[in-house]
Amino acid sequence: MPLDDVALGLQRALDRLIRRLRLGKPPVSGHRRRLLIVQIDGLSRSVLDEAMARRRVPFLTRLVGQRGYRITPMSVGLPTSTPAFQLAAMYGVRPDIPGFHYHDRRRKSDVYFPRAGDAARVEQTQAAGRRGILDGGGAYGCIFTGGAESNLLTFAMIRRPSGAGLLRTVSGAVVIGWVLLKGTVASAIELVRAVLRIVADPVSGLRDGGWKWLAIKIGISVWLRELFTLVVSRDLYAGVPAIYVNYVDYDVAAHAWGPRHPRALRALRRVDAAIHRLWRVLRRVPEHGYDFYVLSDHGQAACVPYRELTDGPPIEQSLFDDFLDPPGATRTAVAGSRARPLASGFKAFRTQRAPGLFQRFVNYLERDFPWVLGEQREVRERAGIRVISAGPDAFVYFLDSEEPLTLERIEARFPELAAKLSISTGIGTVLVRSESGPLCFWRGRRYGLDELHTGPFARRADIERVAEGIRDLMAMPSAGDLVIYGIDAPRGNVSFIPEVGAHAGASLDEMSTFLIHSPNVEVTTSLTHPIHLYSHFARYQTAAA
Ligand SMILES: [Zn+2]
Numbered sequence: 255m256p257l258d259d260v261a262l263g264l265q266r267a268l269d270r271l272i273r274r275l276r277l278g279k280p281p282v283s284g285h286r287r288r289l290l291i292v293q294i295d296g297l298s299r300s301v302l303d304e305a306m307a308r309r310r311v312p313f314l315t316r317l318v319g320q321r322g323y324r325i326t327p328m329s330v331g332l333p334t335s336t337p338a339f340q341l342a343a344m345y346g347v348r349p350d351i352p353g354f355h356y357h358d359r360r361r362k363s364d365v366y367f368p369r370a371g372d373a374a375r376v377e378q379t380q381a382a383g384r385r386g387i388l389d390g391g392g393a394y395g396c397i398f399t400g401g402a403e404s405n406l407l408t409f410a411m412i413r414r415p416s417g418a419g420l421l422r423t424v425s426g427a428v429v430i431g432w433v434l435l436k437g438t439v440a441s442a443i444e445l446v447r448a449v450l451r452i453v454a455d456p457v458s459g460l461r462d463g464g465w466k467w468l469a470i471k472i473g474i475s476v477w478l479r480e481l482f483t484l485v486v487s488r489d490l491y492a493g494v495p496a497i498y499v500n501y502v503d504y505d506v507a508a509h510a511w512g513p514r515h516p517r518a519l520r521a522l523r524r525v526d527a528a529i530h531r532l533w534r535v536l537r538r539v540p541e542h543g544y545d546f547y548v549l550s551d552h553g554q555a556a557c558v559p560y561r562e563l564t565d566g567p568p569i570e571q572s573l574f575d576d577f578l579d580p581p582g583a584t585r586t587a588v589a590g591s592r593a594r595p596l597a598s599g600f601k602a603f604r605t606q607r608a609p610g611l612f613q614r615f616v617n618y619l620e621r622d623f624p625w626v627l628g629e630q631r632e633v634r635e636r637a638g639i640r641v642i643s644a645g646p647d648a649f650v651y652f653l654d655s656e657e658p659l660t661l662e663r664i665e666a667r668f669p670e671l672a673a674k675l676s677i678s679t680g681i682g683t684v685l686v687r688s689e690s691g692p693l694c695f696w697r698g699r700r701y702g703l704d705e706l707h708t709g710p711f712a713r714r715a716d717i718e719r720v721a722e723g724i725r726d727l728m729a730m731p732s733a734g735d736l737v738i739y740g741i742d743a744p745r746g747n748v749s750f751i752p753e754v755g756a757h758a759g760a761s762l763d764e765m766s767t768f769l770i771h772s773p774n775v776e777v778t779t780s781l782t783h784p785i786h787l788y789s790h791f792a793r794y795q796t797a798a799a
Contacts, residue, residue, distance in 0.1 A: 258531070262487055288544045289387070289496040289794040290486075290536070292529055293396075295336060296505030296755075297522065298553020298763040299327060301513055310519050313530035314548065314770065322773040327766065328781035329716060332723030333647065334552035334757045334764040336500075337367055337376070337397045339784045343551075344388065344400035344498075345381040346788030348726055352733035353644040353758055355632065357651050359658075359731060364633065364642065373397050387791040391496030392489050394482045400498060406485060440476045479503060483528045487535045493542045496794055499532075501525045505554070508755040513554040513763070518755070545775055545794075549787075550767040554755040557646060557747035560680045560740060569648050569680070569738070569750045570634040570641040576678065577671060578639050578650070632751060642734070643750035646741045647758040649734025659735040661688040673698050675738060680750075682742035682759075683710050685728055686735070692728040697744070710742060711760070719782055720760050 302325075305311045306318070317323045330339055333353050341349040355366045365372050377398045386401025393402035479501060486499050507521040529548060536544050560569050567575065632643045640651045652659050652667075664686065665671055676684045676695035684695040694701045696710035703721040711720050727733055740748030741759030749756035757764045769781060779786045 258484065258487075262484070262491065265488060266491055286495070286543070287794060288493065288542050289391070289791060290490065290532070290544050290546050291496075291498045291791070292532065292546075292548045293498065293500040294504055294522070294525055294548065294550050295500055295502045296508050296513070296552060296554050296757065297550040297767065298513065299325075299550075299766045299768045300763055301522075301553065302550070302768060304514070305519060305522055310523050311526040313526045313533065317533070317548075318770065323770050324773060324777075326769045326771065326777050326781060328549065328769050328787075329719040329765050329783065330552050330767055331719070331765070331783045331785075332727040332758075332760055334759060335645075336551050337373070339551035340397050340400070341377070341380060342784040343787040343791070344386050344398055345384045346785055346792065347380060347384065348729075348783075348785060349376075349380050350730045350732050351376065351380075352649065352727060352730045352737070353642075353647050355642055355644040356649055356732050356734070357640055357642060359651070359653075359656065362653075365732070367397060385792070385795060387788065387795060388496045388498055389795055390494075391498070392486070392494050393498045394485060395478065395500035395502060396498055400496075402496070402498070404489070404494070406481070436480060440480075479524060479528050483531050486532055490532070490535045490539060490542070490544065493539070496791075500551075501528060508554045509753045510755070512556045512754045514556065515755075545772060548770040551784075552757045553763040553765070553767060554757045555646065555741055555747045555759065555761045555764050557740065557749045557754060557756045558745075559752045559754065560748050560750045561752070563680045563743075563745070563748060568632070568643065569740075570632060570643050573641050573648070573650065573675075573738075574634060574636050574639075577668065577675065578641075579636065645751055645753070645758045646739055646747065646749045646756040648738040648740075648750050650736040650738065652735050655735075658687055658731065658733070661686045661693060664735055672736065673700065675736070680740055680743050680748040681738055682748070683739045685724060685733075685737040685739070687728050692724055694724060696742075714762065716762070716765065719765060722783070723760055723765065 302311070302314075306315045309315065318325060331342070332338075333351075335351070335354050337354065338349050338351040341347065341351060351365075355364065357364050365376060367373050381398070386399065388400035388402035391400075391402045392404035392406075393399050394406045396405075399405050482499050482501065486497055489497050503521040503525050504518060507518040508515070511517045533546070536546060561567070564572065566572055634641050635653075638653045640653055642649045642651075652664070655663075661672060672684045672686050672693075672695045675681055677698040682696070686693050686695070690702070692703055694703070694706060694710060699709060701709045703725060706721055706724075707714070707717050711717055714720060727737065739759045740750055741756070741761050741764070747756065747759075747761065769777065769787070771777060777790060779789060781787065
């Protein structure tokens with residue numbers, strides 16, 4: 255778009271002016287190669303292939319078909335989740351990140367990535383001492399910084415954007431102004447369109463999430479994509495040594511409507527167009543020597559929400575109702591919760607199960623609005639057992655133990671718990687540690703990692719990746735004593751939170767992604783875990799040192 259170029263040209267002139275005033279140093283030029291990584295969040299290899307065949311991603315199709323770019327298959331390990339992927343890829347470590355939301359036994363607190371501070375603490379403790387692949391570069395829309403000094407909407411920096419990042423972004427005032435103007439116009443157009451659609455057909459427009467769609471579209475698709483594309487363009491002109499940008503449009507749409515839904519594919523097409531714009535900028539600065547990569551951190555599995563299937567309470571409640579509440583035991587209040595004054599008044603009712611209308615009201619609040627009572631969404635804790643549902647995965651922690659409990663010790667308390675859970679409605683597999691290593695329960699039977707092909711993962715060509723993923727996951731100290739998956743439940747995949755596209759599990763689509771790269775770049779290791787990306791991308795840093 256030529257107008258974008260005008261905005262960027264103005265902005266470059268501004269940068270030159272700032273340099274002339276000796277406010278910053280000019281970009282270093284030299285012989286080193288530079289790194290641009292574009293992540294399409296949540297895109298599986300199979301959806302990419304289908305989208306290419308159906309001309310839904312015209313730019314990527316041309317990049318591969320006409321420019322000789324290669325698609326190298328990648329398996330991303332377990333859990334199939336952005337934070338686990340990015341920590342491994344950015345720092346080359348096998349992380350202790352069992353999901354998007356989990357309990358850290360050692361700190362005795364939950365980790366929930368969107369919460370300010372959590373991602374930064376995980377990055378500080380788990381990447382300790384290692385050089386990230388983005389040292390001195392930029393990270394946009396990522397979970398972690400990877401060492402980048404410029405961070406925008408990166409989870410680890412949400413509360414505390416890095417000084418340079420802020421300055422660099424603000425020095426791009428022209429870019430921001432342009433994004434605001436363009437975003438406003440585009441939002442207005444979207445709004446008018448959506449209102450027209452809802453007026454024309456109010457029932458279906460709202461029933462299938464018309465307003466939600468609108469919010470997502472304006473909030474993420476228009477603003478973030480626009481902002482990221484322009485800020486990255488700015489960095490490319492400036493010769494920033496390493497850039498990682500994550501486009502989340504497709505992942506968000508796929509969670510809301512499913513990985514192959516037309517709306518998700520339309521979001522993918524818009525991401526494709528944004529990547530094309532970055533490519534055009536790259537071609538104007540061949541002297542910077544950028545190597546250009548497009549990758550995905552995990553795929554998604556189409557699923558049904560647990561509560562739609564069971565027509566009952568969420569799993570963090572039903573596990574207590576059906577399995578974990580010992581008969582006759584009284585319910586205890588949540589330890590360490592920051593209960594509000596209102597909540598403490600309710601506690602008496604919650605511990606005594608008093609009869610009557612008010613008790614029913616409290617039960618209703620407890621089930622549907624637990625945070626009113628001082629509990630977090632998707633978390634329940636009773637009698638020293640904490641359950642967290644994080645997506646298609648749920649974790650059960652026995653808090654009285656410092657170390658994860660083995661099956662033997664769990665079943666001393668709850669006989670045959672794992673087998674019974676694995677035949678419960680909406681549950682696919684149940685993972686647990688044992689004296690003889692990790693075990694997988696499926697349809698009531700137990701399987702060792704060397705027996706997976708005879709049961710839950712029969713017919714999987716990548717069975718070794720699945721076994722390795724389960725071994726890694728259950729070696730994480732923060733993975734639950736029981737790790738329960740709704741993926742591959744008898745009547746199809748299930749997520750424990752309200753979504754129809756999910757990831758964290760071991761289905762083929764979730765685990766199989768790709769790395770698209772130039773034919774001039776040799777990818778020497780086979781990419782069977784995101785940790786292998788680190789050794790490839792870290793070379794760009796070594797070259798600079
Ligand atoms: Zn996602």
